[in-house]
Amino acid sequence: MKTSTPSTTTRGPAEHDxxxxxxxxxxxxxxxxxxxxxxxxxxxxxxxxxxAYIYKFFESKQAIGEMICSNCLFSIExxxxxxxxxxGTPPEKLRAMFRAMTEAGMALFYDDRNLYEIxxxxxxxxxxxxxxxxxxxxxxxxxxxxxxxxxxxxxxxxPLDEVVMSICLVMHPYLNxxxxxxSMNYSDQAPTHLSNLVLRSLSP
Amino acid sequence: MKTSTPSTTTRGPAEHDxxxxxxxxxxxxxxxxxxxxxxxxxxxxxxxxxxAYIYKFFESKQAIGEMICSNCLFSIExxxxxxxxxxGTPPEKLRAMFRAMTEAGMALFYDDRNLYEIxxxxxxxxxxxxxxxxxxxxxxxxxxxxxxxxxxxxxxxxPLDEVVMSICLVMHPYLNxxxxxxSMNYSDQAPTHLSNLVLRSLSP
Numbered sequence: 001m002k003t004s005t006p007s008t009t010t011r012g013p014a015e016h017d018x019x020x021x022x023x024x025x026x027x028x029x030x031x032x033x034x035x036x037x038x039x040x041x042x043x044x045x046x047x048x049x050x051x052a053y054i055y056k057f058f059e060s061k062q063a064i065g066e067m068i069c070s071n072c073l074f075s076i077e078x079x080x081x082x083x084x085x086x087x088g089t090p091p092e093k094l095r096a097m098f099r100a101m102t103e104a105g106m107a108l109f110y111d112d113r114n115l116y117e118i119x120x121x122x123x124x125x126x127x128x129x130x131x132x133x134x135x136x137x138x139x140x141x142x143x144x145x146x147x148x149x150x151x152x153x154x155x156x157x158x159p160l161d162e163v164v165m166s167i168c169l170v171m172h173p174y175l176n177x178x179x180x181x182x183s184m185n186y187s188d189q190a191p192t193h194l195s196n197l198v199l200r201s202l203s204p
Numbered sequence: 205m206k207t208s209t210p211s212t213t214t215r216g217p218a219e220h221d222x223x224x225x226x227x228x229x230x231x232x233x234x235x236x237x238x239x240x241x242x243x244x245x246x247x248x249x250x251x252x253x254x255x256a257y258i259y260k261f262f263e264s265k266q267a268i269g270e271m272i273c274s275n276c277l278f279s280i281e282x283x284x285x286x287x288x289x290x291x292g293t294p295p296e297k298l299r300a301m302f303r304a305m306t307e308a309g310m311a312l313f314y315d316d317r318n319l320y321e322i323x324x325x326x327x328x329x330x331x332x333x334x335x336x337x338x339x340x341x342x343x344x345x346x347x348x349x350x351x352x353x354x355x356x357x358x359x360x361x362x363p364l365d366e367v368v369m370s371i372c373l374v375m376h377p378y379l380n381x382x383x384x385x386x387s388m389n390y391s392d393q394a395p396t397h398l399s400n401l402v403l404r405s406l407s408p
């Protein structure tokens with residue numbers, strides 16, 4: 001399966017497909033039976049690959065979970081990004097961001113509790129996928145704030161970094177899977193109330 | 205021990221003292237050995253009262269936990285209230301509130317993990333003590349916002365209820381023991397950043 005190139009990170013398209021196949025099968029299996037209790041042996045048996053074959057592609061169960069989590073957060077990020085792009089003005093983009101983030105998180109929590117648990121594990125253990133996700137959302141937020149400063153919708157006195165960091169802290173309970181499960185009671189009102197408050201704080 | 209008055213809620217001072225004694229002994233015991241795993245029998249043995257005697261005053265372990273939690277949250281509330289009263293202007297009071305709430309929560313978490321766990325249990329199960337605590341903090345916040353509206357420090361356009369509710373949502377991760385444990389990473393910067401953001405949102 002290995003290519004003859006010296007780099008160990010370069011993989012042929014076939015290897016890539018096989019990895020994807022394992023991840024897809026593992027996603028389905030974890031989604032049905034949970035991540036915590038399943039071992040790589042269970043997984044191998046269930047998906048019809050040998051354990052050795054799985055270890056050829058992934059060094060551990062966490063490496064598979066990491067990939068699933070990464071896909072899952074990527075799809076949440078895409079939903080948030082789509083909502084932001086659809087919105088017109090920077091204030092509307094900010095509202096859309098709060099709304100989409102809460103809805104996507106809730107959907108994951110309610111519709112796919114086992115995948116949600118992988119995301120929560122990843123947040124507890126600070127897996128790279130969660131850090132990457134948080135960084136991407138931070139960058140998206142920064143773009144929206146910067147655009148609003150250019151259009152004159154948002155104030156320009158406060159340093160940009162400070163504004164972005166503080167809004168990110170406000171978003172955190174709805175962004176991070178670990179906190180999200182404890183923020184459910186407020187999930188219908190929170191996006192509106194919080195984006196209103198943030199927009200008041202941004203008014204020029 | 206019972207008084208001759210017809211009301212079952214009226215208790216003589218002696219009964220009150222005995223309840224306090226049990227709660228004090230239980231607090232020490234839970235603080236050392238944890239709440240989750242301890243039964244009322246364990247507790248009775250450890251504090252030197254009979255199980256029947258404890259049940260005379262408390263109908264369940266949760267009722268004792270509820271009282272411990274209530275004392276614990278009352279002391280946090282007092283710390284927050286003291287900090288607010290010490291601060292001069294309404295904006296300073298708001299800053300003091302964010303700071304005191306985070307510090308008191310952190311202190312509980314780091315210095316008395318077992319009592320923190322009782323508080324977390326109470327938040328998961330929505331015990332009355334937590335709801336009372338949240339209501340009191342909400343009222344304190346409302347007073348500060350109202351004072352700031354009177355002094356002209358804060359804007360008066362947005363309905364008071366909406367302002368108070370939205371600030372409360374911002375405070376929630378630092379107020380609620382369940383969320384607090386996941387907000388630790390941000391606990392040194394968050395009070396400043398969040399109170400700055402809230403103050404910007406309140407500017408007239």
